[in-house]
Amino acid sequence: MMSAAALTRRAAPALACIGLLATWQVASLALKNDSFPTAIEAIRAIPDILGDKESLINILASLRRMAIGFGIAVLVSIPLGLLMGRSRAVAAFFNPLLMVIYPVPKAALMPIIMLWLGVGDITKTLVIFLGVSLPVIYHSFEGAKAVEEKMLWSGAAMGLSAAQRLVRIVLPAALPEILTGCRTGLVLALITMITSEMIARQSGAGNILFNALDMGQYDTVFAMIIIVGAMGICLDAIFERIRARLVRWSEPQFDMPLSFS
Amino acid sequence: MISRPLSVNVILGLAPIVLVIAVWQGLVSSGLAPAVLLPPPGFVFSRLLQQLVTWTFQQEIAATLTRLFAGFAIAVVLGVGMGIAAAASPAINAVVRPIVRVLAPLPKVALYPALLLLLGFGHGSKITLVAADALFPILLSTYYGASTVEQKLIWSAMAAGTPRYEILFKIVLPAAMPSILTGCRIGLVISCIVVFLAEMITSTDGLGHVLVTAARTFQAVDMFVPLITISLLGLILNGLLGAVRSYLLRGFPEA
Amino acid sequence: MKVVPSRSSEWVRPVASQKPASAIIEIDRVSQVFQTSTRKDHLALSDISLTIEEGAFVSILGPSGCGKSTLLYIVGGFVSPTSGAAKIKGQAITGPGPDRGPVFQEFALFPWKTVLGNVMYGPRQQGVRATEAEAQSRGLIEMVGLKGYENFYPKELSGGMKQRVALARTLAYHPEVLLMDEPFGALDAHTRTRLQNDLLNIWERDRKTVLFVTHSVDEAVFLSDKVVMMSKSPGRIRQVIDIDLPRPRRRNELLLDPRYQKYVVDIERMFDESDETGSPS
Numbered sequence: 001m002m003s004a005a006a007l008t009r010r011a012a013p014a015l016a017c018i019g020l021l022a023t024w025q026v027a028s029l030a031l032k033n034d035s036f037p038t039a040i041e042a043i044r045a046i047p048d049i050l051g052d053k054e055s056l057i058n059i060l061a062s063l064r065r066m067a068i069g070f071g072i073a074v075l076v077s078i079p080l081g082l083l084m085g086r087s088r089a090v091a092a093f094f095n096p097l098l099m100v101i102y103p104v105p106k107a108a109l110m111p112i113i114m115l116w117l118g119v120g121d122i123t124k125t126l127v128i129f130l131g132v133s134l135p136v137i138y139h140s141f142e143g144a145k146a147v148e149e150k151m152l153w154s155g156a157a158m159g160l161s162a163a164q165r166l167v168r169i170v171l172p173a174a175l176p177e178i179l180t181g182c183r184t185g186l187v188l189a190l191i192t193m194i195t196s197e198m199i200a201r202q203s204g205a206g207n208i209l210f211n212a213l214d215m216g217q218y219d220t221v222f223a224m225i226i227i228v229g230a231m232g233i234c235l236d237a238i239f240e241r242i243r244a245r246l247v248r249w250s251e252p253q254f255d256m257p258l259s260f261s
Numbered sequence: 262m263i264s265r266p267l268s269v270n271v272i273l274g275l276a277p278i279v280l281v282i283a284v285w286q287g288l289v290s291s292g293l294a295p296a297v298l299l300p301p302p303g304f305v306f307s308r309l310l311q312q313l314v315t316w317t318f319q320q321e322i323a324a325t326l327t328r329l330f331a332g333f334a335i336a337v338v339l340g341v342g343m344g345i346a347a348a349a350s351p352a353i354n355a356v357v358r359p360i361v362r363v364l365a366p367l368p369k370v371a372l373y374p375a376l377l378l379l380l381g382f383g384h385g386s387k388i389t390l391v392a393a394d395a396l397f398p399i400l401l402s403t404y405y406g407a408s409t410v411e412q413k414l415i416w417s418a419m420a421a422g423t424p425r426y427e428i429l430f431k432i433v434l435p436a437a438m439p440s441i442l443t444g445c446r447i448g449l450v451i452s453c454i455v456v457f458l459a460e461m462i463t464s465t466d467g468l469g470h471v472l473v474t475a476a477r478t479f480q481a482v483d484m485f486v487p488l489i490t491i492s493l494l495g496l497i498l499n500g501l502l503g504a505v506r507s508y509l510l511r512g513f514p515e516a
Numbered sequence: 517m518k519v520v521p522s523r524s525s526e527w528v529r530p531v532a533s534q535k536p537a538s539a540i541i542e543i544d545r546v547s548q549v550f551q552t553s554t555r556k557d558h559l560a561l562s563d564i565s566l567t568i569e570e571g572a573f574v575s576i577l578g579p580s581g582c583g584k585s586t587l588l589y590i591v592g593g594f595v596s597p598t599s600g601a602a603k604i605k606g607q608a609i610t611g612p613g614p615d616r617g618p619v620f621q622e623f624a625l626f627p628w629k630t631v632l633g634n635v636m637y638g639p640r641q642q643g644v645r646a647t648e649a650e651a652q653s654r655g656l657i658e659m660v661g662l663k664g665y666e667n668f669y670p671k672e673l674s675g676g677m678k679q680r681v682a683l684a685r686t687l688a689y690h691p692e693v694l695l696m697d698e699p700f701g702a703l704d705a706h707t708r709t710r711l712q713n714d715l716l717n718i719w720e721r722d723r724k725t726v727l728f729v730t731h732s733v734d735e736a737v738f739l740s741d742k743v744v745m746m747s748k749s750p751g752r753i754r755q756v757i758d759i760d761l762p763r764p765r766r767r768n769e770l771l772l773d774p775r776y777q778k779y780v781v782d783i784e785r786m787f788d789e790s791d792e793t794g795s796p797s
Contacts, residue, residue, distance in 0.1 A: 020363065
């Protein structure tokens with residue numbers, strides 16, 4: 001039996017969604033603005049978008065690029081971050097470079113990379129890769145740095161080599177922090193994807209948004225916002241499930257995600 | 262821990278930046294990359310210096326900074342206020358928590374078209390987007406900091422005769438300050454990024470707009486200049502916040 | 517650090533007989549139930565009744581987990597008991613107040629305030645003017661042996677010095693009762709004995725009522741007029757022992773005193789008899 005309190009906690013995010021949509025509905029009815037459709041009108045437009053073969057293919061292609069960019073970024077960033085966390089020389093080598101890159105909006109590199117590599121999948125995937133890398137490196141770095149020295153000493157005493165220690169001790173010990181970085185990275189992948197499509201205006205979800213805006217199809221604009229928002233929330237929720245399962249041994253973590261563009 | 266001499270770290274840290282510039286120069290000199298696509302670094306940096314002193318470019322920077330600061334300030338006020346309130350009151354927590362859970366992973370940039378429709382193409386929509394994006398890290402770290410304040414600090418203050426509502430300002434806020442400033446630091450970088458992107462997507466001024474204009478006319482040099490500028494702005498602002506941080510946290514261990 | 521000079525008077529006062537027996541704290545059939553994570557109710561304190569007389573130095577001694585700190589928090593007004601009531605000077609305790617000043621094992625100093633700022637906090641909160649509060653606080657800082665450290669931040673001090681600041685901060689608002697929650701538990705043995713001596717010297721000046729929680733038998737006997745022995749699961753009072761040793765006490769004399777030795781040995785034996793695993797260290 002689930003207690004009433006636990007049930008409320010489970011249902012709270014759904015209630016929050018309904019609450020937000022209701023606020024939207026009331027606000028749009030009150031404002032009576034032609035360019036601000038009601039929530040119900042926007043929701044009605046969702047099947048039209050998902051039913052349209054071309055836009056569905058567009059959105060799925062976006063998601064595929066996002067998955068590839070995210071995957072490669074994670075594979076490269078975790079080892080780099082762990083190495084930086086365990087070696088002061090490696091950290092001193094990479095930190096300033098990363099600090100310079102940090103405030104540069106990755107999606108803003110889109111026009112330059114387009115200039116070099118064209119507007120194909122490689123450009124878009126590369127931009128997503130760049131967007132995801134930094135938080136994953138940063139969190140892996142912090143996680144590896146916090147690993148207790150004595151755990152590594154016991155590892156060395158058991159005869160593990162430096163590389164083995166990194167994989168068998170540092171990686172699992174830093175896993176909670178790494179997964180926090182991946183969670184941020186996942187939302188960032190989505191954000192970078194949308195933004196770069198908004199800037200390049202070639203295809204994909206971001207392009208559908210602005211094409212609809214240009215053509216004055218306001219209910220499509222808002223329907224698309226709901227779709228993108230739902231993607232973000234679902235991806236985050238799925239990842240949180242996986243994360244919770246992988247690091248069950250770890251202290252219960254702060255369970256609200258940090259995300260940013 | 263072994264402390265490495267500072268100069269060694271500086272050399273190590275400069276190495277990759279020098280290396281990037283060297284490879285860049287090498288690519289251009291060897292003719293592998295045509296100068297139209299990849300202008301040589303010397304050219305780009307002299308162009309940057311030349312631009313920085315012009316009135317028009319300074320106007321672009323000013324437009325970007327205005328939006329950045331306005332959005333960031335709104336995010337700080339709302340984020341810290343809501344974070345403290347949610348930590349202090351179970352009723353507010355019950356409302357704020359699920360809403361934050363839903364809105365935090367939502368890609369805020371997707372709201373930008375809606376903001377354009379509602380607030381127009383001027384400052385309002387961009388400032389709102391910056392504030393919306395910077396809000397959540399500040400809100401979350403404030404909430405985290407405020408809800409993990411050592412219970413006995415609060416007890417000590419209460420025993421000394423501090424009323425409950427004053428505890429919030431006299432104890433919880435200063436005790437949560439390290440966490441709040443960490444959130445602000447993330448929020449500030451996000452503000453830099455978002456304001457630039459918003460200006461790229463639609464704008465008539467600002468650094469992002471400079472980049473888009475250059476891209477339309479395939480002026481590779483002028484595409485690099487705003488990117489380097491925003492990177493420098495980010496570093497300077499981060500440095501300023503770091504100075505504020507070490508002043509405010511002078512009493513805290515490891516600040 | 518300077519050791520505070522003790523009062524020169526060698527006047528010995530047998531505490532139990534001469535003091536007027538006016539109760540300052542009354543604990544009346546207090547029980548405390550906590551809900552554990554497995555949703556089983558844990559009885560932390562069971563039916564505790566205790567009266568503490570004004571000016572007495574009373575230690576609560578027991579193994580970890582016997583609820584001795586919880587009892588202190590109830591008197592402090594930080595925790596309300598599940599049943600029963602605690603009173604101070606006949607008034608029911610409903611919350612914390614400046615008449616009861618806590619000193620915690622964790623020091624709980626405000627990290628954003630200097631030593632002076634920490635000590636001044638209480639008087640300022642009580643509405644004392646800044647100049648006056650500062651003068652008083654400087655005097656207290658000198659009394660606890662930290663003159664010259666007024667503008668240091670807590671992070672720059674050692675554990676023993678932090679606890680001296682915490683004591684000064686609490687004394688600054690003139691509480692009638694000091695509530696000390698294993699105050700020397702986080703300190704090394706050497707620092708601990710120095711602080712015990714200094715605490716006694718400070719206490720000799722005005723003989724405030726002290727409720728002192730500890731798991732150290734030596735410490736309890738050395739400091740107290742009365743030792744309240746507690747047993748665990750559930751936390752109960754086993755026995756209350758009057759410590760009839762002359763004051764002011766000097767460590768070097770007391771350790772050689774057969775009466776002191778007997779108190780320590782007797783109390784340790786009583787704990788050993790009750791259970792092997794839960795004996796205090």
